[in-house]
Amino acid sequence: MADPLPPAVGFVGLGRMGDPMTRRIAAAGVEVRGFDVSPDAVRALDGVVTRVDSAADAARGTGVVILMLPDSDVVERVVDDELLDALVAPVSGDGRDSATRHSRPLLVDMSSSEPLRTRALAERVASRGATLVDAPVSGGVSGARAGTLTIMVGGPSQAAERLEPLLALMGRVRHVGEVGAGHALKALNNLLSASHLLASSEAILAGRRFGLDPAVMLDAINGSSGRSGSTQNKWPNHILPGSYDSGFTASLLVKDIKIALALAEATGAPHEHAEHTVRVWSRAVEKLGPAADHTEIARWLEEQ
Ligand code: NAD
Numbered sequence: 001m002a003d004p005l006p007p008a009v010g011f012v013g014l015g016r017m018g019d020p021m022t023r024r025i026a027a028a029g030v031e032v033r034g035f036d037v038s039p040d041a042v043r044a045l046d047g048v049v050t051r052v053d054s055a056a057d058a059a060r061g062t063g064v065v066i067l068m069l070p071d072s073d074v075v076e077r078v079v080d081d082e083l084l085d086a087l088v089a090p091v092s093g094d095g096r097d098s099a100t101r102h103s104r105p106l107l108v109d110m111s112s113s114e115p116l117r118t119r120a121l122a123e124r125v126a127s128r129g130a131t132l133v134d135a136p137v138s139g140g141v142s143g144a145r146a147g148t149l150t151i152m153v154g155g156p157s158q159a160a161e162r163l164e165p166l167l168a169l170m171g172r173v174r175h176v177g178e179v180g181a182g183h184a185l186k187a188l189n190n191l192l193s194a195s196h197l198l199a200s201s202e203a204i205l206a207g208r209r210f211g212l213d214p215a216v217m218l219d220a221i222n223g224s225s226g227r228s229g230s231t232q233n234k235w236p237n238h239i240l241p242g243s244y245d246s247g248f249t250a251s252l253l254v255k256d257i258k259i260a261l262a263l264a265e266a267t268g269a270p271h272e273h274a275e276h277t278v279r280v281w282s283r284a285v286e287k288l289g290p291a292a293d294h295t296e297i298a299r300w301l302e303e304q
Contacts, residue, residue, distance in 0.1 A: 004165040005030050010058030010065035010087075011049065012078055013111065014041040016247045017137070018068035020144040021110070022049050024169050033058045056086040063087075064106045064166065071255055072113040079107065079121060084128040105130040106159055108167075110151075112136045112187065112252070114259050115180040116266075118154075122179040131159050132179055135167060136186035141247030147171060152189075154182035184263055191260035194253055194294075195277050196228035200235065201298040214240060238295040250285045250294040257281060 008031035011022050019041065022032045026048045034049030035058040036042050042051060052058050055078045059065040065087055069075050087105045107125055109118065109132065122132040133155035143149045149171030153160045160175040167173045176185050203226070207217045214235070221231050238246045261278050264271035284300045285292070 005169075006062065006064050006166065007031060008033060008062045009166065010035070010052075010055075010060070010062045011068070012036070012055045012058050012065065013068035013070075014038075014045055014049070015068065015070075016141050017110075017144050019044060020141060021066075021068060021170050024144075024147050025166070028169050030166070030169075033060075033062060054082070056080075056082040059083050059105075059107075060086040060089065063103075064108065064163070066108045067111055069109075069111045070252065071111065072117040075109055075111055075113050076117065076121060079125070084125065084130060088129045103162060104159075106163065107132045108135050108163060109133070109183075110135045110137055112190070112256050112259075113183050115154075115184040115187070115263065118183050119180040122155075131156065133159050133163060134179060134182040135163070135173075136182050137171065138186065138189055139171060143171065150174065152176045152182035152185045154184075155179045183259075187256050187259035187263060190253060190256035191274055191277065193229060194257045194281055195273065197230040197234060197294070197297060198277060198280060198301075200226070200228060200230040201239075201301050204235065205298070205302055234295050235298075238293070239298045244293045244296045244299065246293055246295050248294050249290065250281065250288055250292045250296060251290040253294045254278070254281050254285050 005028060009025060010033045011018060012035050014022060014034050014036040022034055022045060026032045032049040033052050034042065034045055035052050035055050067075055067078060069078060087107060107130055118134050125132040133153060135151050135153045137149040137151050139149035147170055151167050151171050151173045153173060153175045154177050157175065164173055176182055204214050204217055208214055218231055218235055221227055234246060238244055257278050261271055261274045264274055284297050288296050288300055
């Protein structure tokens with residue numbers, strides 16, 4: 001039986017998430033052709049990925065290229081004609097050109113991008129003979145290391161099925177709808193996550209000023225109806241120890257919740273709470289700076 005994993009993939013964006021994700025793919029025996037504009041990010045993966053000189057070079061000869069970039073602006077810049085030409089060029093040795101190849105080359109955007117821009121990009125990619133699939137993730141850097149991410153796939157079923165063995169190296173795969181659906185769901189998930197962290201931080205800081213011990217509060221809340229990922233993970237592991245080291249920046253989170261707010265506005269769904277969440281988080285990022293970890297919101301709130 002044929003190996004369901006492709007022999008090689010291109011991977012563009014070797015940052016906080018891309019690094020552990022490429023390590024898991026490479027550990028399964030798949031050659032990773034990796035590219036990042038940051039020489040440090042590439043150097044950290046010496047011996048793990050095959051170094052290439054551009055995003056187009058990463059795509060060349062693989063049939064599958066994964067993007068793990070900051071946002072839609074960067075994704076659209078990276079997916080240029082050169083990359084698409086390289087992606088649809090004949091895979092060396094398969095003797096077929098892109099028009100006769102049974103399966104179309106796949107471009108997989110695992111970044112948290114904007115769903116409407118993803119749909120528009122999918123049309124451009126399709127017109128060049130490839131298929132765009134969105135596959136954003138939740139679970140953070142620790143989930144990427146452990147291979148326990150939740151992966152929300154948007155795109156045609158056939159493409160999603162083809163990608164399943166590859167994506168399963170990184171986590172639990174859920175096909176959630178057509179192209180763009182993954183990016184929409186991911187942004188809405190992060191709106192909830194940002195709301196939970198803001199709400200739980202306000203509650204814990206109020207409790208502390210009243211004289212409660214935050215560790216005692218968390219123990220009780222985590223057995224009660226107020227629990228969330230923020231009380232079960234972010235507060236005990238990244239805020240109480242004062243390490244603020246989740247690996248996810250507040251500025252990327254603000255990008256995500258603005259996408260969710262825009263989606264609610266565009267669909268006419270209620271969004272008063274989302275507006276408030278975006279406003280408070282935006283003020284925090286202005287003060288904390290673009291590199292701050294998102295768990296530093298608790299520190300910022302305390303200083304208010
Ligand atoms: P990051 O900033 O650590 O990594 C992004 C990488 O992209 C960087 O190494 C950067 O040098 C590279 N890059 C930027 N422009 C480039 C270009 N033109 N060509 C090639 N490389 C380029 O960000 P991250 O935390 O890894 O996040 C990546 C994506 O995943 C974002 O969309 C983010 O919202 C999402 N995400 C992050 C987390 C997390 O916990 N960090 C969790 C889930 C989803």
